Amino acid sequence: ELKVEQNPLFLSMQEGKNYTIYCNYSTTSDRLYWYRQDPGKSLESLFVLLSNGAVKQEGRLMASLDTKARLSTLHITAAVHDLSATYFCASPGVGGGADGLTFGKGTHLIIQP
């Protein structure tokens, strides 16, 4: 059974600081997805990482994928309040995504002024 583990699950940080969220998955896969969810809202796709060594950046967020280590990271640079949300990573497992994604528990991020 595919397991996706995120840490930390809760993170409170100050504006302007840097931090990294980690995502480990148990079954070999060449891709990894990051989603953002605001309270009471849907899941919004942030990054699609499609190969080993993939790195994508948007604004203050940067995601990377190491398929050999089965590890993805989401790095936050100089955090701002607007980035407060819950972030999920998701792995397709051996099915490649056609049979859905397995999600981590999510990292609830609070950025304080």
Next chain:
Amino acid sequence: DAGVIQSPRHEVTEMGQEVTLRCKPISGHNSLFWYRQTMMRGLELLIYFNNNVPIDDSGMPEDRFSAKMPNASFSTLKIQPSEPRDSAVYFCASLRTGLSSGELFFGEGSRLTVL
């Protein structure tokens, strides 16, 4: 393009009542997924369809849950009879298989409260 459309957005019902949640996937997407989100269990895949055919319903918690996809643009998730432990947010998501990204697109969710 319209995204995944779900209805109702909110449903409050009493234990024992039938609940029907509806989903319209993105046009051209041929796979549809039903997820349930709770604080305790996170996001769980309940069932998915490919080309309107149910492929894997192993995530459906009990026989009280059923799902159908009569055509490419409509799916339902039914709970009968509903119980308080079914209270959750139910998300529908779709994707177009064959595209390299394999990205799932989610609807806004249906928040179900069973009293």
